[in-house]
Structure formats: C-alpha cells, structure tokens
Amino acid sequence: MQGTLRDIHAQRLLILDFGSQYTQLIARRVRECGVYCEIYPFDITAAEIAEFGPAGVILSGGPETVTEGTTPRIPESIFELGVPVLGICYGLQAMAAQLGGEVVASELREFGHAQIRSEATSNLLAPVFANANAVDVWMSHGDKVAAMPAGFVCTASSDNAPYAAIEDPQRQFFGVQFHPEVTHTDNGEALIRRFARELCGCQGEWTAANIVDDAIASVRAQVGTDKVVLGLSGGVDSSVVAALLARAIGEQLTCIFVDNGLLRKNESEEVRAAFSGAMGAGSLAELNIVTVNAQEEFLSQLTGIDDPEAKRKVIGATFIDVFEREAKKLRDVNWLAQGTIYPDVIESAASKYGKAHVIKSHHNVGGLPERMTLKLVEPLRELFKDEVRKIGLHLGLPPSLIHRHPFPGPGLGVRILGAVKHSYADVLREADAIFIQELRAAGLYDQVSQAFAVYLPVKSVGVVGDARRYEHVIALRAVETIDFMTARWAHLPYDFIECVSNRIINEISGVSRVVYDVSSKPPATIEWE
Numbered sequence: 001m002q003g004t005l006r007d008i009h010a011q012r013l014l015i016l017d018f019g020s021q022y023t024q025l026i027a028r029r030v031r032e033c034g035v036y037c038e039i040y041p042f043d044i045t046a047a048e049i050a051e052f053g054p055a056g057v058i059l060s061g062g063p064e065t066v067t068e069g070t071t072p073r074i075p076e077s078i079f080e081l082g083v084p085v086l087g088i089c090y091g092l093q094a095m096a097a098q099l100g101g102e103v104v105a106s107e108l109r110e111f112g113h114a115q116i117r118s119e120a121t122s123n124l125l126a127p128v129f130a131n132a133n134a135v136d137v138w139m140s141h142g143d144k145v146a147a148m149p150a151g152f153v154c155t156a157s158s159d160n161a162p163y164a165a166i167e168d169p170q171r172q173f174f175g176v177q178f179h180p181e182v183t184h185t186d187n188g189e190a191l192i193r194r195f196a197r198e199l200c201g202c203q204g205e206w207t208a209a210n211i212v213d214d215a216i217a218s219v220r221a222q223v224g225t226d227k228v229v230l231g232l233s234g235g236v237d238s239s240v241v242a243a244l245l246a247r248a249i250g251e252q253l254t255c256i257f258v259d260n261g262l263l264r265k266n267e268s269e270e271v272r273a274a275f276s277g278a279m280g281a282g283s284l285a286e287l288n289i290v291t292v293n294a295q296e297e298f299l300s301q302l303t304g305i306d307d308p309e310a311k312r313k314v315i316g317a318t319f320i321d322v323f324e325r326e327a328k329k330l331r332d333v334n335w336l337a338q339g340t341i342y343p344d345v346i347e348s349a350a351s352k353y354g355k356a357h358v359i360k361s362h363h364n365v366g367g368l369p370e371r372m373t374l375k376l377v378e379p380l381r382e383l384f385k386d387e388v389r390k391i392g393l394h395l396g397l398p399p400s401l402i403h404r405h406p407f408p409g410p411g412l413g414v415r416i417l418g419a420v421k422h423s424y425a426d427v428l429r430e431a432d433a434i435f436i437q438e439l440r441a442a443g444l445y446d447q448v449s450q451a452f453a454v455y456l457p458v459k460s461v462g463v464v465g466d467a468r469r470y471e472h473v474i475a476l477r478a479v480e481t482i483d484f485m486t487a488r489w490a491h492l493p494y495d496f497i498e499c500v501s502n503r504i505i506n507e508i509s510g511v512s513r514v515v516y517d518v519s520s521k522p523p524a525t526i527e528w529e
C-alpha cells in the first residue's frame with residue numbers, strides 16, 4: 001500500500017519466523033500496540049532486511065535446537081542494524097549462541113506455567129514486574145541458556161531457566177525464554193508494547209482509522225475511475241472489502257451475491273439488510289448488489305456426485321461459471337476485488353518451502369482472475385482477521401455480521417454428507433437455524449468459534465407421539481479454536497444440547513435423531529467433509 005497523508009507503514013518491526021506455532025500471534029500483539037510489522041522466514045537475505053528497514057526486530061521461537069550445527073541461525077546483519085532486537089525462546093537461544101554464550105539441553109523440559117523472578121532492573125521488563133517481583137509466564141522449551149554472551153546481564157530467572165531473560169543494554173539486544181505473546185504470560189502484552197513503542201520508538205500509527213484512510217487512498221490510486229467487481233459471500237472478509245470499497249470508490253463497485261442453494265437460512269436477506277442500513281449500519285452507503293439465484297444450476301450440477309472433493313470442485317467451478325457470466329454483463333470491468341488476508345499471504349509463502357499440506361482443497365475464487373483477465377484489488381492483504389473485524393466495525397458494519405462464525409465456500413454442500421438434495425438442504429437449514437438461535441439465546445454463540453449442523457442421510461428409528469418415525473439424523477458440531485488449524489470440541493452444557501435436540505426433532509419433520517460430535521481436530525477436521 002502506498003502512503004497518503006502519513007505513511008502508516010514507515011515505522012515497522014521485522015519478525016523473523018523460526019517455525020514457532022506462535023509467530024503470527026507475536027505479529028498480532030505488535031499490531032495491537034499500534035505498530036505495523038511483517039513476518040519473514042529466518043533465512044531472509046541481508047539485502048531484503050536492509051530494504052525492509054525495520055525499527056526493531058523480533059526473533060520468534062521454533063521447534064529446533066541450536067545445540068545442533070545445521071539448525072536455523074539469525075542472519076548476522078540483524079546484529080549490525082543498530083536497532084533493538086528481541087529474541088523469544090529459540091530466538092533468545094540462537095542470539096545467545098551466535099554472540100558467544102552457551103546453550104545446553106535442559107535436564108527438565110519446561111512446558112506450561114512457570115514463575116520468573118526479577119534479577120536486575122530492566123527497561124524491557126519494568127512493566128512486567130510493575131506490581132510484583134515474581135510473575136507467571138508461559139514456557140515451552142527443551143534447551144536453555146547456560147552462559148550469557150559478553151555484554152549481557154541476567155534480568156530474570158526461573159527454576160529451570162537461570163537465564164529466563166537477558167539483555168545487553170548497550171546494544172539493545174533482549175532475550176526472553178518465556179512467551180510474552182500468549183495470554184498466559186502476565187503482562188506479556190505490556191512487554192511487547194514496551195519493546196515496540198518505547199525501545200524501538202514507534203509512534204502507534206497503526207490504528208483502525210488510519211488503516212481505513214490508507215486503504216481508501218491506495219484503492220483509489222490503484223483503480224482510478226475503473227469499475228470493480230466483488231464476489232460478496234456474507235462472510236466477514238468479503239463484507240469488509242465491500243464496505244471499504246463502497247467508501248473508496250462508491251458507484252464504481254458492483255457486488256455479485258450468488259445464491260447457490262447451499263446457504264444458511266435467510267443468508268441472502270441478512271447480507272442485503274446489512275448493507276442497506278436496515279440492521280442499523282446507518283453510515284454505510286447502499287451498495288450495488290446483484291443477487292443471482294443459481295440454486296437450480298448448482299443442484300443440477302451436483303446431481304449424482306457424492307465424493308467430498310468432487311463436490312467441492314463442482315461447486316467451485318459452477319461458482320466461477322455463474323460469476324463470470326454475471327461479471328460479463330457489467331460492461332468495462334477491469335478489476336476483481338478479493339478478501340485475501342495476511343495469513344493467506346504468509347501461508348502461501350510458507351508453502352513454497354513445502355510446509356503447507358493440503359487436507360482439503362478449500363474453495364475460493366482464486367481461479368477467477370486468470371480466466372477472466374481481471375486485475376486484482378486486495379485491500380485486506382496486510383491484515384489479520386482481528387484487524388479486519390476492527391476496521392469492519394469502524395466502517396459501520398453491524399457487529400452481528402462482523403462476529404459471525406466462518407462459513408465454508410462450498411456451504412451446506414459439505415455439510416450434507418454424500419449426495420446433495422434440495423430437500424436435505426431445506427431440512428439442514430432449519431436445523432442449523434435452531435442450533436444457532438439457541439446458542440445466541442443462551443449467550444454461547446460468542447464462546448464457541450464455530451457451530452453448525454450436519455445432515456447425515458442415514459435412517460434411524462424414532463417414535464413421536466404414538467407414531468413410528470424412520471428418518472434421517474442431524475449431527476451438531478461446535479468447536480473452540482484460535483486458528484482453525486487445531487480445535488477442541490466445545491463442552492456445551494447437556495441441558496442446552498437437550499433443548500436443541502428436542503426442538504430439532506419436534507419442529508422438523510424428516511429428522512428422527514440428533515447426535516453431538518465429540519471429535520477434536522486433529523484427528524478429525526472441523527467440517528465433516
């Protein structure tokens with residue numbers, strides 16, 4: 001993005017990734033302090049580092065051990081930049097080893113809560129020890145620093161890590177064995193803030209209001225007076241792109257909402273309402289939305305197909321056909337807007353190194369641009385999901401839309417096991433609506449990360465009143481997760497599940513039994529197909 005009134009990317013931190021599961025969390029915490037940062041793999045070149053021009057560097061944790069010679073190392077040029085450097089866990093160990101200290105395997109692995117004690121005054125740790133000389137932190141390490149490099153002092157210790165925090169006040173090099181980025185670490189946020197704002201001297205320009213202003217100016221500069229088309233799905237990302245582009249280019253934007261017959265109950269009405277101000281959005285300009293009813297087209301394309309991957313492909317391809325047809329009707333469109341977000345960018349970069357492993361081929365509109373020769377506008381490319389939500393709220397989108405659970409591109413198509421039928425989709429829509437309505441009524445909706453019903457076309461016997469029923473089964477699924485890569489099944493109260501089950505069986509004909517899914521991910525996935 002190019003700067004406008006002020007360049008909100010000018011003061012930025014570089015985060016080098018050594019493979020920790022928490023690297024994205026570090027970046028999110030830095031951004032929460034109002035400081036822009038980007039994540040790069042640890043083997044970035046000196047020239048790339050110089051070009052990035054960071055105000056400070058954070059070295060992430062990682063699964064390897066510096067006691068072996070072939071494991072990742074910090075590029076030497078990092079130590080010559082003259083900016084503060086903070087090593088976390090593996091980052092600390094690599095820094096200690098490379099600057100002349102010693103790292104050894106611990107006799108005891110430390111995993112989970114530990115207590116650190118203050119050992120010396122430290123500018124970095126001052127906010128951590130603001131109210132106590134000992135605080136709880138989150139540890140996860142097998143190695144430890146056994147001797148500090150020259151110039152360093154020890155600022156905190158724990159029972160299993162004598163050098164739990166060290167620093168070289170002269171060169172402004174800091175290292176912590178614990179993980180300040182996780183919420184289990186007391187005042188971890190304050191430590192990151194101290195590093196980013198005070199020690200690296202960043203002003204805190206990365207705010208929702210500034211991000212919106214910057215994105216608007218960038219989009220205007222990018223597309224000029226051209227027309228832009230956007231596939232609106234009702235999900236958070238495409239909705240925020242729509243709201244942003246509506247602000248930036250108004251009438252030049254047309255949104256295409258495809259009703260593929262695999263949407264949730266009232267989905268299409270809710271999306272329209274959200275953008276017409278009927279849900280209290282107020283300040284949002286009304287969007288040009290073309291709603292395409294393609295239910296029959298999708299269902300007929302799906303006839304006779306019951307393999308999950310084949311269904312995904314058919315749904316993806318049909319979506320492209322419909323979208324392409326509609327986009328062609330709009331004359332002189334040059335741009336396609338997409339809701340790509342920063343984790344997608346990082347993950348597709350990671351896959352170059354062979355890290356990503358495809359379990360399911362997720363459907364998105366990634367196949368569109370090449371076939372349609374449209375150029376891409378991706379105004380959320382730099383943002384994490386929580387930032388997308390913040391700017392969505394800032395733009396006036398209703399909180400109910402912003403905090404919606406994710407819904408997969410192929411929709412109910414992957415929640416009806418096997419062959420998809422109109423009648424199954426209708427039953428599933430009703431069951432899902434009851435489940436979600438009850439979750440909201442019980443105040444549980446926001447406590448779970450994703451919840452939905454699944455249609456199982458197996459027959460089971462039941463009895464309602466005096467009559468025998470021989471009908472299909474509905475499974476309920478609710479999970480708690482941070483990143484959707486791993487998830488725990490949500491321990492919803494039994495009384496609650498009972499109430500949902502009763503309502504579904506009593507109110508929906510065609511269902512004789514309700515079951516609750518108690519599988520976590522891994523080994524199960526969140527969706528059933």
Ligand code: XMP
Nearest residue numbers: 361362363406407408409410484525526527
């Ligand atoms: P799984 O089932 O892989 O799901 O554990 C992880 C998250 O991704 C969503 N999901 C999809 N999203 N297209 C999407 O846009 C897809 O094909 C797709 N499959 C799964 C799923 O709902 C969960 O949030």
